[in-house]
Amino acid sequence: GAGVSQTPSNKVTEKGKYVELRCDPISGHTALYWYRQSLGQGPEFLIYFQGTGAADDSGLPNDRFFAVRPEGSVSTLKIQRTERGDSAVYLCASSLGPSLEAFFGQGTRLTVV
Amino acid sequence: AQTVTQSQPEMSVQEAETVTLSCTYDTSESDYYLFWYKQPPSRQMILVIRQEAYKQQNATENRFSVNFQKAAKSFSLKISDSQLGDAAMYFCAVKDDKIIFGKGTRLHILP
Numbered sequence: 418g419a420g421v422s423q424t425p426s427n428k429v430t431e432k433g434k435y436v437e438l439r440c441d442p443i444s445g446h447t448a449l450y451w452y453r454q455s456l457g458q459g460p461e462f463l464i465y466f467q468g469t470g471a472a473d474d475s476g477l478p479n480d481r482f483f484a485v486r487p488e489g490s491v492s493t494l495k496i497q498r499t500e501r502g503d504s505a506v507y508l509c510a511s512s513l514g515p516s517l518e519a520f521f522g523q524g525t526r527l528t529v530v
Numbered sequence: 531a532q533t534v535t536q537s538q539p540e541m542s543v544q545e546a547e548t549v550t551l552s553c554t555y556d557t558s559e560s561d562y563y564l565f566w567y568k569q570p571p572s573r574q575m576i577l578v579i580r581q582e583a584y585k586q587q588n589a590t591e592n593r594f595s596v597n598f599q600k601a602a603k604s605f606s607l608k609i610s611d612s613q614l615g616d617a618a619m620y621f622c623a624v625k626d627d628k629i630i631f632g633k634g635t636r637l638h639i640l641p
Contacts, residue, residue, distance in 0.1 A: 450629060459534075459621050459631040460575075473628050506573060510629070518565060519629055521575035 419443075421522035423509050429528045430499055438494040438525045442511030449492050450519060451484055452508040460508055466492060499529045532557045532624050536632035543612045544640050550597075551607045551635045553622030562626040564598065564605045569634075570618040578620070581605065614639050 422441040430436050442449050448467055452460035462476040469489045477483070481499075486492040496503055506526050510519035533556045543549035555564070566578040581589045581598050589596050593610045609616055617639045622632045 448627075452631075454573075457634075459536075459633045462628055462630060465628040467627075476628075508575065510575070518563075518577050518580050519625075520577075521567075523572070523574050 421509055421511050421520055423507075423522035423525050425525060426523065427526045427528075429530060432499060432501060432529055434499055436496050436499055436527065438496075438507050438527070440492045440494070440509030440511075440522060442490060442492070442509070443520055444490075446511035446513055446520075447489070448512045448514060448519070449486060450510040450512075451492070451494050452510070454506045454508055454524070456505075463494070496527075499527075501529045503527060504529045532559075532626070532628075532630040534622050534624055534630055534632035536622055536635050538635045539633070540636045540638065542638040542640055543609075545612055545614060547612055548608060548610045549612055549637065551609075551620055551622075551637070553605045553607070553632060555603050555605060555622070555624045555632075557603075557624055557626065559626040562624055564596075565623045565625065565629070566594070566596070566605075566607045567621045567623060567631075568616075568618045569621060575621075579607065609637075612639050614641065 424439045451463040454460045464474045464484045466486045481497045484494045506524040508524045510521045512519040535554045562583045564581040568576045579591045595608045597606045619634045621634045623629050
């Protein structure tokens with residue numbers, strides 16, 4: 418596609434439920450990033466993929482968060498046993514290589530009630 | 531670990547005037563990149579300008595320019611001839627492999 422696509426754009430879920438957030442990067446981009454952005458704050462790094470492998474997952478806050486990129490293109494961020502504190506906008510970005518600028522999707526707004 | 535500090539949570543500037551947004555950073559890498567991103571209310575992150583750390587010359591992109599002081603680890607953004615459409619959150623970021631963002635500066639443009 419022309420840009421990074423994230424689905425859904427909005428997700429409301431109940432506390433304790435499992436959610437999956439999808440990111441479809443720009444075709445051919447090998448690097449993919451996930452960020453979490455709370456209201457009025459800067460994007461907080463979660464995980465970075467180079468190809469299929471997680472090159473750096475140091476930003477994942479705990480073991481309820483997991484992300485995959487099995488074929489080196491689409492990625493899914495998975496959150497188990499959601500908590501109200503997980504409510505935020507989750508941003509995905511991709512780049513052609515680690516030294517080049519990243520292009521962002523419009524994010525998924527997750528609300529845990 | 532990389533860190534980025536933006537010390538101005540909010541700034542205002544009169545339309546057509548010039549404004550400078552401050553940013554300092556820290557990284558242990560010798561090869562890295564610096565960016566300014568703009569985020570309007572639509573929440574789409576838009577790249578404003580980029581700077582390669584190995585280049586001494588300051589990047590310029592139309593009305594946007596940077597003052598890059600590598601030794602001081604400072605990377606400020608100057609917006610000239612401010613326009614109403616420049617109103618947004620501005621984030622400074624440093625990248626070696628992953629990208630680390632500052633907390634942002636909200637810029638208001640006064641008509």
